[in-house]
Amino acid sequence: MNRTVYVNGQFVSESDARISIFDRGFLFGDGVYEVSAVLDGGLVDNTAHLARLERSLGELGMDSPATLEDIERAQKELVARNDLDEGIVYLQITRGPADRDFAYPAEPKPTLVMFTQKKALVDNALAERGIAIVTVPEQRWRRRDIKTVGLLAASMAKQAALDAGADDAWMVEDDFVTEGSSNNAWIVTGDGVVVTRNLGSEILHGITRAVVLQLARERQIAIEERAFTVEEAKSAAEAFITSASTFVLPVVGIDGETVGDGTPGPITRRLREIYIESARAGADR
Numbered sequence: 001m002n003r004t005v006y007v008n009g010q011f012v013s014e015s016d017a018r019i020s021i022f023d024r025g026f027l028f029g030d031g032v033y034e035v036s037a038v039l040d041g042g043l044v045d046n047t048a049h050l051a052r053l054e055r056s057l058g059e060l061g062m063d064s065p066a067t068l069e070d071i072e073r074a075q076k077e078l079v080a081r082n083d084l085d086e087g088i089v090y091l092q093i094t095r096g097p098a099d100r101d102f103a104y105p106a107e108p109k110p111t112l113v114m115f116t117q118k119k120a121l122v123d124n125a126l127a128e129r130g131i132a133i134v135t136v137p138e139q140r141w142r143r144r145d146i147k148t149v150g151l152l153a154a155s156m157a158k159q160a161a162l163d164a165g166a167d168d169a170w171m172v173e174d175d176f177v178t179e180g181s182s183n184n185a186w187i188v189t190g191d192g193v194v195v196t197r198n199l200g201s202e203i204l205h206g207i208t209r210a211v212v213l214q215l216a217r218e219r220q221i222a223i224e225e226r227a228f229t230v231e232e233a234k235s236a237a238e239a240f241i242t243s244a245s246t247f248v249l250p251v252v253g254i255d256g257e258t259v260g261d262g263t264p265g266p267i268t269r270r271l272r273e274i275y276i277e278s279a280r281a282g283a284d285r
Contacts (some may be wrong), residue, residue, distance in 0.1 A: 004081040006074050006114040008065065011081060014115065023111055025094030028102075029150035031111075032056040033092040035244045036075065037121055039276075041085050042283025043075060045244070048207045052147060053093070059146045062095055065110040076285070078114055087119040088245050092149060121247060122276055130252030130264045131167035131241070133180070135230050136160050138173035145201045157181045168241070170254070176227040178202050180241050183249075184209040187228055188238035188267050195236075198225040208242040208275070215274050221267065230254070238265030240272075247279070248272035 003014045025031035034053045037044040050068045057064055066074070075089050091114040098105035139153045157169040158181040170185050171178045177185050178197065184206040186196045194216055199205050216223055233239055239251035239259045248271045250264035 003116060004078065005116075006078055006112070008112055011074075011077065017113070019111055019113065020097035022097040022099060023094055024096060024098060024105075025092065025111065025149055027100055029148065029152075030060075030062075031092055031094030031149040032060065032062070032147050033090065033149050034147065036089045036091075037244045037247075037279065038079055038084050038087050038089060038116070039121065039279050039283045040285075041079060042285040043072075043079070043089065044279045044283050045207050045211055046072065046075070046284055048210065049244070052205065052207060053091070056147045057093065059143070060095075060148070061104070062093065063108065063110055064093055065096075065112045071112070074114060078116055082116045084116045084118060086121055087117050089114060089116050094149070119245065121245065124246070124249070126167070126246075126249055127272060128264070130250035130262075132165075132253035132256075133168045133170050133251055134161050134164050134166045134255055135172045135177070136169045138171040138178050140171070143201055144178070144203055145199075145205055147204060154181045166253075170230075170233075172230055173202070175229050177230060177233060179204065179206075180243075183241040183243035183246060185233075186240050186242065187233050187236035188240075188265060190237045192237075192267065193222040193224055194267065194271075195224045195226060195228050197227050206242060208244055208247065211278065212242050212248060212271055212275055215278060216271060219274070221271075234259065236260070238268050240264075240268040248275050 004011050005014045005017050007017050034049045036046045036049045094111045096109040096111045136157045161169040169181050179185050234254050234257045237260050241249050250268045252262050
């Protein structure tokens, strides 16, 4: 496959894409990113993703090389050029190239790249069988609310899960679940209350998380935003994850212990269903 990608204002073949070896994203992980889902050729929840991008840039004192409007136009053009019906658009902004120095460059020239990936988001076999997770110690930095490209600890957590024969990992700090390797973590209590961790610097402020909360509240599903322990998760009636690339995905096992009856639960199934309905209806083309 030879996709069209976007590099600093230009649409080029992926085989011709180039950035500097001195780019601070490469040298320091000095960059931020966003992932927007694409359904039926339209961007899902993209306005919120771009707002979070702007916040992440601000938290790091980083300039954007393009306006949010220009970025969105480029995203849509990339989707069209790659004839993407379902999948994701990835975008990344770094502080740009500069001679290696821990201090920020005085006159940075930010780098902006984007690419698409085809992916089955709706007809996902994992939505039918559910996923197994393992818990791992939280090893990330203290500003997890900034969506940076520094993802080594999250990658290590994911690989630890795969090595253990599971699908993903939940990270744990002081016995409380923070979030998954690339997703927000949820449980459903025995009396039907949907629980997910409250916002703070401990977790990423998930866009899909926010939409699912809104959709649940609109349907009078009881919600609690609070931390929960590993033991509470293992004894929950249901569990699931949310992210832009998985939507709502059931968790049926934690550390080898069965969650609920070991199958995707009714509340999880309902939330996935209504999220997909909402995503299709609001997809921006």
